[in-house]
Amino acid sequence: MTESPYWNPRHETMARDEIEALQVRKLRNLVGWAADRTGFHAKRFADAGVTPDSIESLEDLRRIPFMTRDEWMEGQLDQPPYGPVLAAPEERAIRYHMTSGTTGRTPIRVLDSMKDWEWIAEMWCYGLWGFGVRPADTVFVAFGYSTFIGFWGLHYASEKMGCLVLPGGAMTTEQRVRTIDEMGATVVCSTPTYALRMAQEAKELGIDLAGGPVRRVILSGEPAGSIPATKQLIEEQWGAKAGDTAGMTELGTIMMFECERQPGGTHVIEDHYIEEVIDPETGEPVPYGEMGERVVTSFGRGFIPVLRYRTRDLVVKVPHDRCDCGRIFDLYDGGIRGRVDDMKLVRGTNVYPRAVEAIIREFKEIDEFQIRLHTAEGIRDEIDILVEIPDASVDPKRILPELQRALADAHEGLRFGIERVEIGSLPRFELKAKRVLDERTVIGTEGERRQ
């Protein structure tokens, strides 16, 4: 069985009706647990007339009210520090984590027990094993090991699988690259942005990553892990297969992973989650192939039950048979496409940072970039792209107009300003990249107007 391509062959290949029956049974158990142990959920279920016995099919899931980040945060402010969501006594927890705090007034704070942490690692095992990581691998984790949950679960998953783990916390980029090289790492884990940053550092140090032993790069933390041009760049620079994963602090771990077949999307771990895709405006489900917002129900972490949580992530779900790996798990085509809140309205045109990045990454001469929005003449939205082009022999008169044209073609003719800036003048990122600088004083629509 050690040669199985699946971490849990029983679940990953079971018939579709069986996995759905499993989800219904787990949902019934979860509703019972959450209602018994948290007043927060008990009230929500009672108001909606939901009881465990009333859950008979996946359709019944839709009777459960949505859970939002705002109400979670409000609960924390009312009952600090965790809010009314804990289903187990605090003294059963062995670890505290929090969101990176970029959205909202307060970070989401979470607790997990021993069993929860084994489960968190278990989810990463699905992803690592599914992407071809094996016990003989040496895994370098380029991650800051802090209260941000990031790759903690991956670290434990790698240990559980029997890999040799090289923890890459509290190191400079040079130290990390040298460690990867000197220790013969075969698997490297980082954000897509930081994978490119390490590759750049290796080039400066004269280290040939592409000719080295690294065979897998595990990506997480940014949508770029599923942008084809970004992934191709990472694969070329590392001489390794790059696979996307996505997780969130609210769940404690990943909920999707790319398999070895690299089908251009990520499989949802459907024996541990129910993932719905809805229209963010109406809350109604959208069919396969249409973009919508992810709504997640998790069967794993019992300390903080999560039911129908609106993630604000934009995804396009496609059926499992889009991939020929044999898994029964449906996929998100292109991984996470962006955030509902990420969209910028510029002179009436929707601009998604992920789509802009996908175009910029087609230009391999460009090393780093920033999207800058500002207000011109007190009234007009402008969008500029600042780019660093390290190779002095590259003719900017060729590249920059080409980039401008490509961006305009993809955005209903919207004019983008393109500016070449000095090498090293743009910020570099270790975790989630923040490449959008919105300095507008007046924003085009009422909904987007800055306070």
Place this chain on the structure above:
Amino acid sequence: MGNHELNPGERSLVECYESLKRTLTEYRDDLAPFEERNALKALAALWQVANGLDQDPGQLYDVGA
């Protein structure tokens, strides 16, 4: 519980989980720290097996894991 039959190895692991859980429920106060804490860690790991084999293993917070 799921419809799939367990093979002998799987059945043995599930029995192991149930036995360990029972031990920690009934005799926890009699166990030395090294016995109790290592058993809880093992139970947390075996829970993943029972769960992965559709045994509806419930939650372990009241047991201590």
